Amino acid sequence: MDGTFENDINKIVDMDRAHVWHHLVQHKPFETGQPRIIVEGKGIHVWDQHGKKHLDAVSGGVWTVNVGYGRERIANAVRDQLIKLNYFAGSAGSIPGAIFSEMLIDKMPGMSRVYFTNSGSEANEKAFKMIRQIAHKRYGGKKNKILYRERDYHGSTIGAMSCGGQDERNAQYGPFSPDFVRVPHCMEYRRHEQEGAPEQNYGEWAAEQIEKVILAEGPETVGGLCLEPVTAGGGVITPPEGYWQKVQEICRKYDILLHIDEVVCGVGRTGTWFGYQHYGIEPDFVTMAKGVASGYAAIACCVTTERVFDMFKDDADDPMNYFRDISTFGGCTAGPAAAIENMHIIEEEGLLANTNAMGDYMLDQLRALQDKHAVIGDVRGKGLFLGAELVADRDSKQPVDEKLAQRVVAECNAQAVIIGVTNRSIPGRNNTLCYSPALIATKDDIDQIIAATDEALTRVFG
Ligand SMILES: Cc1ncc(COP(=O)(O)O)c(C=O)c1O
Numbered sequence: 163m164d165g166t167f168e169n170d171i172n173k174i175v176d177m178d179r180a181h182v183w184h185h186l187v188q189h190k191p192f193e194t195g196q197p198r199i200i201v202e203g204k205g206i207h208v209w210d211q212h213g214k215k216h217l218d219a220v221s222g223g224v225w226t227v228n229v230g231y232g233r234e235r236i237a238n239a240v241r242d243q244l245i246k247l248n249y250f251a252g253s254a255g256s257i258p259g260a261i262f263s264e265m266l267i268d269k270m271p272g273m274s275r276v277y278f279t280n281s282g283s284e285a286n287e288k289a290f291k292m293i294r295q296i297a298h299k300r301y302g303g304k305k306n307k308i309l310y311r312e313r314d315y316h317g318s319t320i321g322a323m324s325c326g327g328q329d330e331r332n333a334q335y336g337p338f339s340p341d342f343v344r345v346p347h348c349m350e351y352r353r354h355e356q357e358g359a360p361e362q363n364y365g366e367w368a369a370e371q372i373e374k375v376i377l378a379e380g381p382e383t384v385g386g387l388c389l390e391p392v393t394a395g396g397g398v399i400t401p402p403e404g405y406w407q408k409v410q411e412i413c414r415k416y417d418i419l420l421h422i423d424e425v426v427c428g429v430g431r432t433g434t435w436f437g438y439q440h441y442g443i444e445p446d447f448v449t450m451a452k453g454v455a456s457g458y459a460a461i462a463c464c465v466t467t468e469r470v471f472d473m474f475k476d477d478a479d480d481p482m483n484y485f486r487d488i489s490t491f492g493g494c495t496a497g498p499a500a501a502i503e504n505m506h507i508i509e510e511e512g513l514l515a516n517t518n519a520m521g522d523y524m525l526d527q528l529r530a531l532q533d534k535h536a537v538i539g540d541v542r543g544k545g546l547f548l549g550a551e552l553v554a555d556r557d558s559k560q561p562v563d564e565k566l567a568q569r570v571v572a573e574c575n576a577q578a579v580i581i582g583v584t585n586r587s588i589p590g591r592n593n594t595l596c597y598s599p600a601l602i603a604t605k606d607d608i609d610q611i612i613a614a615t616d617e618a619l620t621r622v623f624g
Contacts, residue, residue, distance in 0.1 A: 171211045175199060186585065203231025206600045206607055208580075216575075219599045219611045220582040225394065225426045225547070228453040229507045230600040236458045236503040243499035251493045252278055258498035265505055266465065269435040272444050274468040278497065279489040280460045282425035282451035283317025286388070288464040289421045289447040290321060291487060293386040296419070296473055299483070305385040309375060309418075312347040313396030313588060316388060316423050325388055328396055328587040343379055346371040347393075350402040351540040351551065352559065365401065369408030381416040386447075391437030394426040395587050397594045398549025400542050406441035419470070421447040425462070426547070429453035430508050430601050433518040433545030440544065446470055454501050461497025513601040520603050521545040527612040528597075535619045537562060548597040549584075550615075561593040566622055570595060573618030579611055 178199060179192050199211040208218050208231065221227045229236075243258055250256065263276040279285050290308055297306035310316065310325040317323070323331065324338035327347070332338070346356060348368035353359035360367050376384050389409070393399035413420045420443070427437030428450030434440055436448060447470070451462035477483045508514065525543060528550050532538040539553030552562040552570070567583045574581045582596035595615070599607060 171199070171201070175211060203227070205230045205232065206603060207231070214578060216578045216580050217599075217607060217610055217614075218580050219574075219597050219607075220580055221598050221600050222457050223580075223582070224452065225431060225598045226452040226457040228430055228601050229456045229504055229513065230602045233456075233458065233503070233507065235507070236455070236500050239499050239503045240459055240496045243495050247495055249494050251490070252488060254493075256493070256495045256498065258495050258502060262498035262501045262505075265502060266463065269505075270448065270465060272467060273448060273465050275466050275471045277464040277466070277485075278492040279462045279464060280491040280494070280497065281317070281462050282423075282449065283319045283322040284489060284492075285425070285449035285451055285462040285464045286316045286325070286421075286423060287319060287321050288487060288489075289388070289449055289466075290325065290386070292447070292464075292466065292470065292474075292485060293419055293421070295485065296470070297385045299473065301382070301385070304383055305417075307341045307343050307379055307384045308386040308388055308421075309343050309345050309372065309384060310388050311345050311372075311390075311393075313349065313399060314347075314388075314390045314393050314423070315395045315587065316390075317425075330586045330589050330592070343375060343384075345375045345387075347396075347399065348401055348405050349393075349397065349399045351542070354559070363404060365404035365406075366408050368402060369405050369412060372409060373412045376412065376416055376418070381418075384416065384418050386419045386421050387413055388421040388423060390423045390425075391427050391441065391443075392432060392544050392547060394547070395584055397551065397584055397587075397591065398542050398547065398596060400544055401441065406438075406443050410443055419446040421445065421449070424448050424450045425452055427544075429504070430514055430517060431545055431547045431598065433514055433521055435514070437544070453504075455497055455504050456500075458504065459494070459496035459500040460491065461494075461501055508601065511602070516603070517545040517601045520599075520605070520608060521548070523605060524548055524597065524603075524608045524612070527608060531612060531616055531619070534616070535623065537619060537623045543597075546597075546599055546601055546603060549594045550597075551594045553593070561591055564590070564592040567593045567595065569622045570615070570618045573621045574611075574614045577614040577617060579614035581611065581615065 200208050202209045208216050277288055294306050312327040314327040316325045324342040326332050350364050353364050422438045422445040424436050448465045455461045474485050528541040532541050537552050538550050540551040542549050552567050554560045554562050571583050584592045584594045
């Protein structure tokens with residue numbers, strides 16, 4: 163890679179500035195400065211419009227490119243499939259769809275049906291619709307409320323935002339859809355902000371707060387509970403000890419369907435195929451997107467059990483008795499074709515084992531940074547999905563001004579390492595540095611990420 167590109171890159175930058183509306187960023191600075199354009203990627207590295215090489219410690223910015231860039235075998239599989247058959251609506255099956263669903267279900271004991279769609283938001287909407295339809299079919303429309311948790315995120319559509327626990331994301335986009343009900347977060351580091359939170363058995367207590375909401379709403383009105391296994395954009399929140407066991411118990415007790423949003427954690431990110439598999443959970447729905455094909459094609463899945471599936475086919479004479487839903491691009495064959503190769507790569511290259519080993523190593527390295535820099539209040543994560551929360555004061559846990567957290571990211575960037583920070587999620591709480599390198603990351607890569615962070619923290623905080 164020598165920094166020369168096929169197209170005149172300056173023209174590309176001008177076209178971008180003139181016409182592209184970038185996601186989640188302010189555009190005013192582009193009137194004088196340049197937007198970043200990523201031109202090429204290989205392994206864990208990307209090259210920008212200036213030909214500068216960066217170590218991408220965030221897998222494409224948003225926890226996506228799990229197997230790394232430049233995988234010719236995925237590209238070839240997609241190409242071959244597109245030539246054979248690029249598309250047919252999901253009312254029919256496809257060869258890669260059938261093969262991938264079998265491979266996926268093999269990794270998800272207890273689950274049995276895969277509904278293909280094309281974004282995480284949409285996969286979550288499918289689960290919401292299934293829960294609502296079950297409420298109509300089985301409970302006279304009554305058991306239709308869906309619970310979601312403070313700090314969790316489930317997507318950008320109005321439906322998914324109605325289920326969104328991040329107030330800054332949601333601000334100015336309401337009104338939202340009714341009958342989505344919020345439950346408290348389970349972030350042990352900030353338990354002091356929750357009234358009555360105990361020092362001991364916090365996990366069980368946090369789960370009991372969900373039960374309180376269920377009882378207040380009336381269990382006969384609550385159909386589903388939607389949770390991230392490890393909260394991503396809300397602060398990389400690993401669940402406290404005892405939490406999930408109690409959550410599962412509560413769902414069973416009140417006949418509430420448990421929907422696990424694995425859009426970030428799914429397909430290897432945390433060192434197991436799915437995040438929920440760390441905690442012995444038996445979900446009714448699992449949704450996934452980003453890592454399913456590592457961004458080589460758009461694919462998302464809403465996976466459920468045979469028990470749920472059966473509820474949609476028990477009366478073939480009733481024209482309303484099936485899931486009357488379609489996702490046009492859920493019928494694209496590129497998605498499952500890419501996902502099959504993605505899964506083969508993870509297995510053949512032992513990437514789950516690497517994720518565990520490198521994740522543990524990186525967590526240790528972040529803890530060593532915490533010993534050195536008082537501004538790191540907490541370090542959390544699972545596998546190669548890690549966060550470091552920055553605080554102005556360790557005792558009060560007052561978050562740092564988020565502009566300072568953003569400066570740390572910029573200082574890492576200046577050293578050609580791309581890291582992330584929680585972004586526009588919770589007012590005043592966008593203070594957690596985020597790390598999610600590709601699952602192929604080596605010890606050298608992690609050392610580079612840690613060294614850049616160390617230097618950046620020194621530059622910003624002294
Ligand atoms: C946990 C979680 N769920 C759902 C989504 C939405 O996925 P998408 O952007 O593909 O709609 C995201 C996106 O970041 C996410 O982090």
